[in-house]
Amino acid sequence: MVLELDDTRVSSGVSGLDGLLEGGLIKGRSVLLAGGPGTGKSILSWQFLFDGISKGETGVLVSLDQSRQLLIEDMSKMGWDAREAIDSNSLTLLSGDLRIIPRETGYEYMIAFDHPMLREQPFTVPRLASVVKEKAREISATRIVVDGIGPLLELAGSHFEIRQLVYSFMKEIVTKDGTVLMTHELRSQPRATNDEMPYFISDGVIKLDMVKSSGDFVRTLRIVKMRGTSHVMRPVMFKISDDGITLFPETRLPD
């Protein structure tokens, strides 16, 4: 019997990036976008979503660190009309406010989604996964973005728990037609190896960085791994502008 593998590619939405990946991300797989603060994780993830929306696809965006209003405003500065996408059921925005409440026995995490259908509720990873899955199913989402998996990691104590939590979360929300992009904020001083643990679990890892060069900083993107495809190994320069992210695969990084 010949196994039929689905190697359909999904555009990352970033000019120049698909070419480094044999045509794009693999449909129905998960990619982790990791980087320090301000490296462009959110913008790249929105670009991926709106690339789909511009082609008639649908997406879900989960963001736990920015209010709905600010998110919509920031996207519109880049020319992406989230309000119109939400109104036409092309986009479901699940933004929320994560609260940590001290209790006698430890801490309780509550999440107040500012989605009209969802109220404040105890935050657990399986609960978040089921909400994302339900919302993705409602609009048959082909692209799912979780911008910031930090809160998931906060809920896990040990190394082992992180692996279990993130793995089960990803397994739950990935579908054969739904490609998942998750962002992960890296600290400049990694806390033990917990920061890199999610690298092992996702199908792909793309790292964004800002590196010092001739007294200035340049933005770089590097594909750390991408299961099921060959890819370019070297860091590639990119810029952020009002048009989002543009990659310069041919430009040599200054030494």
Ligand SMILES: Nc1ncnc2c1ncn2[C@@H]1O[C@H](COP(=O)(O)OP(=O)(O)OP(=O)(O)O)[C@@H](O)[C@H]1O
């Ligand atoms: N219109 C623009 N033109 C050029 N650069 C911009 C523009 N808008 C934003 N930026 C740059 O993009 C950065 C923010 O990108 P983004 O929000 O995607 O980063 P991030 O990695 O998600 O950060 P965080 O870790 O805070 O979530 C800003 O700090 C700024 O340097």
Ligand SMILES: [Mg+2]
């Ligand atoms: Mg961000």
